[in-house]
Amino acid sequence: MVSSTTIAGCEGAGVPALRINGLSKHVHRSNGGLVKAVDDVSLEVIPGEFVVLLGPSGCGKTTLLRCIAGLEHASVGNIEIGGGQQQRAALARALIAGNGLILFDEPRSNVDAKVRDQLRQELVTMQHKLGFAAVYVTHDQVEAMQLADRIAVFGAGKVRPVASPRDTYRRPLSRYVANFVGTTNELAGRVASRSGDEIVVVTAFGPIRGSAGHPALRENDEVVALWRPEDTLVNDL
Numbered sequence: 247m248v249s250s251t252t253i254a255g256c257e258g259a260g261v262p263a264l265r266i267n268g269l270s271k272h273v274h275r276s277n278g279g280l281v282k283a284v285d286d287v288s289l290e291v292i293p294g295e296f297v298v299l300l301g302p303s304g305c306g307k308t309t310l311l312r313c314i315a316g317l318e319h320a321s322v323g324n325i326e327i328g329g330g331q332q333q334r335a336a337l338a339r340a341l342i343a344g345n346g347l348i349l350f351d352e353p354r355s356n357v358d359a360k361v362r363d364q365l366r367q368e369l370v371t372m373q374h375k376l377g378f379a380a381v382y383v384t385h386d387q388v389e390a391m392q393l394a395d396r397i398a399v400f401g402a403g404k405v406r407p408v409a410s411p412r413d414t415y416r417r418p419l420s421r422y423v424a425n426f427v428g429t430t431n432e433l434a435g436r437v438a439s440r441s442g443d444e445i446v447v448v449t450a451f452g453p454i455r456g457s458a459g460h461p462a463l464r465e466n467d468e469v470v471a472l473w474r475p476e477d478t479l480v481n482d483l
Contacts, residue, residue: 263291263328263346263379267326269322269324270282270320270323271283271306283306283309284309284403285404289408293379296380296382297380297381298384299381300385301399301401306402306404307400311383314327327347348378349382350380350383353365397411397427399414401426415428416474425472429475430474432470433471434449434450434471435450435454435469437466438465445458
């Protein structure tokens with residue numbers, strides 16, 4: 247079930263289990279060009295936290311996981327594990343010490359639905375009991391919502407805003423995250439007014455009232471209104 251493991255002690259209060267600073271990974275294409283498989287990613291994981299890297303195939307999440315594990319070398323940036331430099335050790339040491347970092351690369355992808363659910367429950371129980379931090383790669387949105395303390399949504403090598411499962415779904419901080427996680431309605435419009443975090447957008451179907459997704463939005467700015475289907479309320483004319 248475990249794809250690869252990176253472990254180090256986490257001595258000292260407030261020391262992250264994992265700290266990634268400005269990490270990029272360049273990959274050579276067959277035509278000689280370069281592509282950023284991972285593009286300027288920074289991320290911290292605290293001891294005992296379960297962080298899920300969520301995104302479609304080819305978005306860079308597994309490449310980042312391999313860099314954390316030491317299986318790939320970053321082109322730019324650095325990785326610290328437990329306030330120290332990157333190192334690799336055995337899974338048994340993490341399980342015994344209860345303070346390690348364990349990496350998972352879609353471990354449930356090749357099992358049937360019943361076994362997947364059993365594995366999920368066992369993994370959550372084991373993580374809570376032993377207290378290790380985890381970085382878990384998946385493309386499955388439901389799996390991410392069930393497992394994560396925080397979700398890092400990947401797209402084109404970049405990590406979009408990292409948030410709790412609830413905030414990732416209810417208050418996504420980017421259009422990409424809103425469209426990737428769950429079902430989203432979209433409607434283009436123009437900002438009619440704003441008061442604090444509340445905004446009114448004029449659209450072809452009438453005004454829409456909601457929360458501003460960006461602090462710099464002003465009146466007359468062209469925007470796209472995004473909302474979940476279950477939040478739709480149509481008023482009588």
